[in-house]
Amino acid sequence: MEAGLIRPVKKPDADNIIKVVADSLNQAAYRDDADIVTVSLVKYYSQQPRLEVEIKCLED
Secondary structure (H helix, E strand, C coil): CCCCCCCCCCCCCHHHHHHHHHHHCECCCECCHHHCCCCCCCCCCCCCCCCCCCCCCCCC
């Protein structure tokens, strides 16, 4: 599992994780989560559970 050969296919569901993060960052990282145009989520097992968020701004 630590090597990434076995992936977690249990809760929390990916769509629920995205929803919580997107809603949490409203008004902090962007005006509204409707401004989000691309999302990528990958779940792995880890000895150090965490959520990493990377935000990139597209040029106007």
